[in-house]
Amino acid sequence: MSGPLTGVRGIVLTQAWAGTYCTELLAMAGADIIQLEVRKRPDSWRGTYTTPMADAVSKVPTAEHAWNVNALFNSVNLGKRSFTVDLSTPEGLELYRALVPFADIVAENFSPRVMGNLGLSYEELKAIKPDVILASLSAYGHEGPWANVPGIGGTIEPTSGMSALLGYPDGPPMNSGQMYPDAVAGLYGFASLVTALHHRDRTGEGQYVDLSMQEANLANIGDSALQEELLGEQRPRLGNRNLTFAPHGIYEVQPTSEGARQWIALAAEDEVQWSALCAVAGLGWDADARFAGNASRKQHEDDLDRAIAAWAGAEERDALADRVLAAGGLAAPVLDAIEVAEDPVLRARGVMVELDHPEAGRWPQVGAPFHFSRTPVQVERPAPTQGQHSREVFREFLDMSDERYDELVAKNITGEGPPD
Amino acid sequence: MRALTNGAARERRLASVATEASQHAESALHGVQVLDVSSSMAGAWCSRLFADFGADVTVVEAPSGHPLRAHEPRTEDGRAVAAEHALANKRSLALDLDAEPGRELLRDLVTQVDVLVESFAPGTLAGWGLDYDTLKTLHPELVVVSLTPHGQDGAYAALPGNNLTASARSGWAATNGFADQPPLQATQYQSGYCAGVLAYGAAVAALHERGDAGGEGQHLDISEFEVMASTFAPGLLRAQYAGGNIARKEGMDVTGGPVPVADGHFALTLSRAHFYRDAMNVLGLDDLSEDEQLQEGWYRNSHRELWVDRVHTAMAGWSRQDLFDELGVRRVVAGPVFAMNELNENEHLRDRGFWSRADDDLEGPEHSGAPVKLSGSPWRLRYRAPRVGEHTVAILGEYDIEEERVHTLLEAGVLAAEVNELTGSPR
Numbered sequence: 001m002s003g004p005l006t007g008v009r010g011i012v013l014t015q016a017w018a019g020t021y022c023t024e025l026l027a028m029a030g031a032d033i034i035q036l037e038v039r040k041r042p043d044s045w046r047g048t049y050t051t052p053m054a055d056a057v058s059k060v061p062t063a064e065h066a067w068n069v070n071a072l073f074n075s076v077n078l079g080k081r082s083f084t085v086d087l088s089t090p091e092g093l094e095l096y097r098a099l100v101p102f103a104d105i106v107a108e109n110f111s112p113r114v115m116g117n118l119g120l121s122y123e124e125l126k127a128i129k130p131d132v133i134l135a136s137l138s139a140y141g142h143e144g145p146w147a148n149v150p151g152i153g154g155t156i157e158p159t160s161g162m163s164a165l166l167g168y169p170d171g172p173p174m175n176s177g178q179m180y181p182d183a184v185a186g187l188y189g190f191a192s193l194v195t196a197l198h199h200r201d202r203t204g205e206g207q208y209v210d211l212s213m214q215e216a217n218l219a220n221i222g223d224s225a226l227q228e229e230l231l232g233e234q235r236p237r238l239g240n241r242n243l244t245f246a247p248h249g250i251y252e253v254q255p256t257s258e259g260a261r262q263w264i265a266l267a268a269e270d271e272v273q274w275s276a277l278c279a280v281a282g283l284g285w286d287a288d289a290r291f292a293g294n295a296s297r298k299q300h301e302d303d304l305d306r307a308i309a310a311w312a313g314a315e316e317r318d319a320l321a322d323r324v325l326a327a328g329g330l331a332a333p334v335l336d337a338i339e340v341a342e343d344p345v346l347r348a349r350g351v352m353v354e355l356d357h358p359e360a361g362r363w364p365q366v367g368a369p370f371h372f373s374r375t376p377v378q379v380e381r382p383a384p385t386q387g388q389h390s391r392e393v394f395r396e397f398l399d400m401s402d403e404r405y406d407e408l409v410a411k412n413i414t415g416e417g418p419p420d
Numbered sequence: 421m422r423a424l425t426n427g428a429a430r431e432r433r434l435a436s437v438a439t440e441a442s443q444h445a446e447s448a449l450h451g452v453q454v455l456d457v458s459s460s461m462a463g464a465w466c467s468r469l470f471a472d473f474g475a476d477v478t479v480v481e482a483p484s485g486h487p488l489r490a491h492e493p494r495t496e497d498g499r500a501v502a503a504e505h506a507l508a509n510k511r512s513l514a515l516d517l518d519a520e521p522g523r524e525l526l527r528d529l530v531t532q533v534d535v536l537v538e539s540f541a542p543g544t545l546a547g548w549g550l551d552y553d554t555l556k557t558l559h560p561e562l563v564v565v566s567l568t569p570h571g572q573d574g575a576y577a578a579l580p581g582n583n584l585t586a587s588a589r590s591g592w593a594a595t596n597g598f599a600d601q602p603p604l605q606a607t608q609y610q611s612g613y614c615a616g617v618l619a620y621g622a623a624v625a626a627l628h629e630r631g632d633a634g635g636e637g638q639h640l641d642i643s644e645f646e647v648m649a650s651t652f653a654p655g656l657l658r659a660q661y662a663g664g665n666i667a668r669k670e671g672m673d674v675t676g677g678p679v680p681v682a683d684g685h686f687a688l689t690l691s692r693a694h695f696y697r698d699a700m701n702v703l704g705l706d707d708l709s710e711d712e713q714l715q716e717g718w719y720r721n722s723h724r725e726l727w728v729d730r731v732h733t734a735m736a737g738w739s740r741q742d743l744f745d746e747l748g749v750r751r752v753v754a755g756p757v758f759a760m761n762e763l764n765e766n767e768h769l770r771d772r773g774f775w776s777r778a779d780d781d782l783e784g785p786e787h788s789g790a791p792v793k794l795s796g797s798p799w800r801l802r803y804r805a806p807r808v809g810e811h812t813v814a815i816l817g818e819y820d821i822e823e824e825r826v827h828t829l830l831e832a833g834v835l836a837a838e839v840n841e842l843t844g845s846p847r
Binding site (some may be wrong): 003005006017025029044047048050051052054055056057060071072074075076096121122131139140141143144146148149150151152153154155156157158159160161162163164165168171172173174175176177178180183184187188189190191194195196197198201202203205206207208209210211212214215216217219220221222223224225226228229230231234235238239240242243244248249250251252261263264265267269273284285325329330331332333334335336337338339340341343344345346348349351352360363364365366369370371372373374375416 | 435448449450473490491492493495499501502504505506552570571572573574575576579580581582584585586587588589590591592593594595596597599601602603604606607608609610613615617618619620622623624626627628629631632635638639640641642643645646647649650651652653654655656657658659660661662663664665666668670672676677678680685686687688689691692716717718733748751752753754755756757758759760761763764767768769771772774784785786787788789790791792793794795796797
């Protein structure tokens with residue numbers, strides 16, 4: 001690792017997606033992120049201990065434990081180490097407290113009451129490590145009337161205003177295909193922790209970071225909020241359209257030879273891109289008065305969409321995208337997950353990586369989304385198996401003997417898999 | 421010589437915001453100087469977060485105005501909502517970078533700042549002699565943040581892109597929307613906001629690594645396409661492990677998002693066994709609550725015919741608030757679909773002080789507030805969005821640009837300023 005956060009350590013209690021993505025971004029920027037897991041209540045993104053394995057991964061000979069080969073967990077915990085501690089026992093809690101002095105950062109996304117109940121509130125952590133930075137990511141934040149209302153990505157999407165904006169123009173409000181609000185919260189969690197680190201560099205002081213997923217997501221659609229405030233109107237659901245530019249859509253093209261439906265994104269944000277599209281289509285749109293200038297195209301967008309759809313329907317996706325792009329237009333094939341994994345640019349730029357996971361084997365997956373010129377980042381560790389580094393972590397920081405470690409395993413305070 | 425001048429100018433700039441500084445010295449990024457020459461939401465949001473956490477941010481825009489100022493919708497007096505939001509908390513310097521004297525001026529400014537945010541097509545800055553390698557020799561401490569649709573290198577680098585194409589290429593759209601309708605892009609500007617916040621965090625990490633004592637900056641390359649791919653990471657690996665793609669939703673279904681209730685739509689995400697049991701009890705579906713097999717989430721998802729339609733029917737009679745309250749006391753995750761006017765009045769957000777007016781525009785609109793609360797170095801909205809060139813003269817004074825040069829560039833139209841700023845009086 002040579003990332004800009006080399007030398008920073010987080011000993012974190014993050015789980016599911018929002019918290020783990022936040023700390024994964026720190027890890028991918030070079031921080032040493034050591035994730036605590038609780039065997040009695042496994043990370044929901046590992047599944048329950050009885051969740052079956054997915055088809056393809058189940059055929060990998062080393063895939064032994066379903067909770068270690070869950071795609072969700074393994075996709076958002078790159079670059080980390082994992083250790084297990086039973087925090088419900090005094091001995092386990094003492095182990096965690098003994099590690100806190102080694103942490104610059106603690107992050108967690110339990111329900112708001114959990115850390116306080118464990119005796120791991122910010123004040124309590126600060127007593128152990130005066131300049132510690134603690135970030136709590138929760139559904140609605142740690143203060144306010146809804147502080148204890150539970151929520152996850154799928155319910156924050158509607159309560160943050162995001163669902164009301166997402167959908168087809170004539171359709172209902174929708175949730176995204178993934179639990180996108182978690183990712184948004186993770187991005188802001190990452191940004192806020194780095195901000196707190198910078199503040200500590202300057203002042204020597206740690207601080208408490210209270211991230212409400214509802215607020216982070218609402219901030220990420222702040223222009224829609226301001227539209228309501230300035231114009232007194234709810235922004236409509238746009239489908240694939242844009243408030244300003246036309247054309248702007250996703251159009252069906254010829255199916256694959258196996259009959260799978262295919263789609264292409266086509267748009268024009270200026271007259272150069274519009275002319276390019278007209279030239280490739282060769283149907284005289286550039287001479288059509290309805291389509292002269294963006295304002296007129298926007299006004300006649302239904303007609304425009306019909307014309308483009310009728311033309312694109314006979315075309316082949318990748319060839320059409322290539323022609324429009326070569327002409328200077330704006331286009332992109334709509335790729336599915338399996339295709340994205342093969343994307344040559346993601347691979348060439350080191351964003352799509354393949355790492356050998358001890359149980360799941362080797363698969364393409366998305367790594368670090370940032371490129372630093374002088375401190376380049378290189379994701380080297382796959383997601384850890386549950387408790388993979390328990391012995392290593394206790395030895396490294398607490399100088400623990402093998403005998404003591406085995407004793408803790410026998411007492412179920414650490415170890416792997418379902419507790420006895 | 422340069423260092424002395426810069427140091428003096430820097431001190432003067434800090435002093436020029438002295439009142440503000442004494443009040444908000446706790447800002448995490450107090451003293452950090454940022455120039456934003458970008459033209460996208462991604463760049464604007466990146467520098468907006470710098471400003472929100474205390475940096476001094478100048479938006480360098482063409483005399484014709486930042487491109488976001490031309491986006492719809494607009495107020496009656498022609499102000500674009502997106503610009504009012506994303507350019508807030510910054511000061512405006514109107515400068516024509518298509519003219520060589522404009523680029524010369526930018527070069528003189530860049531050597532005095534900590535961070536340059538840009539979104540030009542890759543190669544543009546190099547064509548002007550302002551590429552990172554050149555800037556680094558002039559000013560080694562500089563952090564340059566490049567935010568583009570597809571990154572600085574690779575086969576897509578020169579291609580245009582936006583939120584639609586990032587959604588299409590990243591896998592995001594293919595799983596979003598309904599199966600019998602087209603794939604659906606992320607909501608407008610999402611690739612911009614997400615790239616902006618990631619770039620902000622990464623740039624602050626670069627400042628952390630640089631340190632204050634003459635450390636080296638670096639060039640940060642962020643691609644909107646890659647950021648959206650990053651937010652799609654779970655879906656991508658899920659398809660790999662499953663051996664096939666994940667289809668879009670078949671239709672409105674409680675397992676995939678909001679469904680109709682009496683006064684709107686409501687999401688009930690039954691991700692844990694007790695959520696399911698308690699929700700079925702609240703909905704009066706006791707037999708479903710007690711069904712042994714349906715306790716397991718994976719079993720419920722593969723046997724939807726056993727329960728989903730009945731849940732929809734039961735939910736249809738409830739109001740959003742009653743259902744949210746009943747489920748909330750049982751600690752079941754649930755979520756009513758809220759419109760913006762409802763969120764603006766929301767008691768919880770009000771109690772937390774989320775909605776915020778700019779300190780210098782207390783009669784102005786309320787903006788969405790802190791995306792995250794930092795106890796020791798809080799987010800703060802100090803300024804409303806500037807008018808084009810509102811601070812041109814004042815800013816150039818702070819950067820020690822000679823008055824004569826400023827007036828020459830103003831007359832040539834390379835600079836633009838508001839008339840009342842010609843005296844150079846600070847804001």
